[in-house]
Amino acid sequence: MTGPGRPPLLFLDVDGTLIPFGATPEQLPGGYPTYDNPFAPGANEIHPLLARIDPALGARLAALPCELVWATTWEYEANQWIAPVLGLPELPVVCWPDLVDEPPRGLHWKTRTLLAWSAGRPFVWVDDEITGVDQAWVAGRHPTPALLHRVDPSCGLTDRDFTVLDAWLRAVGNAPTGTDGR
Template sequence: MKPLVLLDVDGVLNPTGHPTPDFRRYQCTVDGHAYTVHLNPRHGPRLMELALRTGAELVWATTWEEHANEWIAPRLGLPSLPVVALGRDRGSEHGEMFKTRYVADHVGRRPFVWFDDQVYQEDDDYLRAHQGLTDFLLVHVPAARGLTSEHLARASEWLTLTGFSQGF
């Protein structure tokens, strides 16, 4: 089974803190609302490299949903990616964030790495207990700084050491 690399946008690719000079500022309009996003164009090639080197498939796991393919992917040099369909916030059972149930439905039994600024122990617990999933790595990305080389290296190491990248 090909592993997945799930990507959030806000807080991960679009940090909430003061962006460093390697980020570019963009204005976009989604469903009539104007947004300012700061994106690092190096993230796209580095994510593609991670996917190619490990045999993983990149997937959006963001409230931007399909808008990430319209506004984020082209500015990072990414192709159109599959999207985890998010429904309404159904609350939580044990403190997990609302996206966690939708991510679990999307991944099925496939191994995955999930980059998000809102994943915590409660999300890990939910996935292990309620979905029976064990082959995943949640990478908490501090929202103020966003995705770093260390986060990418951690994902690469996990995918490689666990053997999910073999045979691709």
């Protein structure tokens, strides 16, 4: 178990994860679908890319057995602009330190901060820039289960992603202490 009242963390990126980008006209001949955001009227005019966020993702994220945490360069603006679009409450935010030293070759600049922020708790990191270097680095340094889940930025979070996330989070939430959910 993750401890009484302490579900696994889910570190959530925004760009490429909630806001898809980069698809070619061949992949999406009509372009990206856009949504009216009932939770944040007028947000699409202020930040046009917010129209790409499917508001239905909010309920799906809230239903996952975890503690959601923003892990995005939007930082606190994610609570101002993204959370209302999704109908989510204000979430904790990972603030990125100024990097004093370069991360090891190939390691994402977020990886070390997320590992420290988790303070040993099981976690999922959902991002479009995760690589095998990040996976290996976390596997060798984190004492509890961690899932680094890469999302295809051209389509953002999909049903398949939610299936993987939900299954992993439920398995970790029911696992005895010390098991490895990787």
